[in-house]
Amino acid sequence: MRDMNSKPSSPQSQLSAMDERSRTIFREIVDAYLETGEPVGSRTIARRGISLSSASIRNVMADLAEQGLLDSPHTSAGRLPTHQGLRLFVDGLMEVQQMKLGAVDKRKIQQRLSAAQNRPPEDFLGEASELLSGLVGGAGLVASPKSDGSAIKHVEFVSVGPGQALAVIVSSDDDVENRLISLPDGMPLSALQEASNYLNARLRGKTLSEVKSDILTEVREKRAQLDEKASTLVEAGMAHWTGEDPIRGRSLIIRGRANLLGDEQLAEDVDKVRDLFSYLDKTESLIQVLDRAHEAEGVRLFIGAENKLFSLSGSSVIVAPYMNSERKVVGALGVIGPTRLNYARVIPMVDYTAQVVGRLLDGGSTEKLED
8 A cells, every 4th residue: 555644753663662462452442443433441452352451451551541542531431542543553553464455345436437437527526426435434525637727828917007917828718817916126017028928939839737847947947048037927927827726627526424424423522513514615625635645656644633624523534646547646536534434444445446536537447457
């Protein structure tokens, strides 16, 4: 399995610092919690085949709590793994196992998405979100693909007063975008014209994504034969056109919100439910969370407070990017659910669904997909 938010202090080194007894008890506590969602007591651990007295198990549990791996919701209750503990469990103990999706789940994903392949993209992605929701028991999230946009027809910087200009960009389908930008003091009109001419020569007939990197490199390495003020203007225009609104034209498809009410612990806390449903309405923020999958090789996992958007609701979010036939990331999908998800099944399920979505959305088939 691929990168899941690796950190400088590796989970394996943290686990190695524990003795065998502590590792075994910690694993049993997390396993029991993921199965039941309930606090785990020393008697429960003893009944799971640990050949230690309840008193010895309680001592180990106290040590694990001091390390921040366990917590107790009430003084008389058993222990629950903290978000830090769950992270250690997923990143460390499960590294030993190769998390692979079963053949039955793979067939379900392939068959259902293949049947929807020829539907409109929005419907196809909705089916993917619905599929994840049903298989995982949480809410499915799919961000529609990023678009490279239309080819550029014309660009121009137009002065609108002291210290301000409009950065105008016209696409080949005659859509016009105007971005108001600030100008450095003393910016002459000749610099606006120079920057406009330079960009028109390089952008016309191409998309911003095709030439953005080359233009910025040329300007920054002073190979653009522009004076300093015109160069500053070119950089400002590119920044506004390509970075001001990263979710423009994209949609977020969410299915299975009601599944989140099926978790007893979450359903008992009305405030957490309210927070969670409020966050699910924040399209821009959610797309940005999904897009963070682009920063890693593949699956990313956020447990509870690891993501500010869901810190108060105590949920887990698992996301993966989907790619086109050129292995370029074009979108992302994932699930959100309680922290006691079956990570060993859900993580490879999200990963595999992303592979299938990318392949089918690009017009391909699911044959010879990676395991």
